[in-house]
Amino acid sequence: MAIGVGDHLARDERGGVGELTQVVPGQDGPQGGPGDTGGAGGWLSEKAGRLKPNGRVVRRSGLSTLVELEALRIGVEGKAMLWHTLLDAADHDTRLEPDRLTELLGRARRQRTVLESLHDTVAAALFAPGQQEERESAVNP
Template sequence: MHPFTSSRPDLLAIYLNDHLTGATAGLERARHLQRTAEGSELGTALGPVVAEIAEDRESLLEIMRDLGVPVRRYRAGVGWAAEKAGRLKGNGRLLRRSPLSSVLELEALRLGVEGKAAGWQTLRRLAAGDPRLDARRLDDLLERARRQRDVIEEWRIRRAGQVLRQE
């Protein structure tokens, strides 16, 4: 039997709620980065990515609903709070934003998109044995995550070069 042909509902519920926690934190991180980069090329490039990340979170909620997985609202709240707390890290500046902040935020956003893609891939494998999961939709979500990763990575490399290069 294929390892993904059946699922344990209790573990699947935990898994999907963990991904919802990450999706909530990732969306907040993406929105924050877009706001801080507003009016710049980075802010413009992030606009469509942030909109898609919001849509992806909604897609996850719809998939959870289709599977009958209850949303643990407190877990989503934890993701929101964790993202806010993550902004309190030292960045070499006391009162204003460090140029390094956007590099680190892009790296965190990239990791979030990679985690989201891993979740979509897991669900895609489960779709083979669960008619409640739409394989085509999951393929589309995976492709979108790859495009998001590419945009974020392009800007991460660009910003890291600008910030860390000694000229």
């Protein structure tokens, strides 16, 4: 469950660069936009992370899901702060669309709520004493 929702949020997060280029005219996104290799870097980092000496080369560590949810939350928080800042600037900059920024800020807040709930669920299962089977099912659906 956590991974499916996390994948959805990650796809939504990657779409944030596209949103930024639409909301702020003249911005091509980081390092030139669509041709950027950020996606490949993320893939490589994820694969390299599996090589860590945690005794689970084939299977994911229980903490992996928790750490990934925390990383997604940081991204969503940063995005929400950006939309909030641009919304404040929209009072003085006619290029910015307050309605669209309000919509994007609302979406980031909803994502934050989902991530908080998932984080709480995974953390409770992971750190509950004597709950090994539940722990495995919560972090490895």
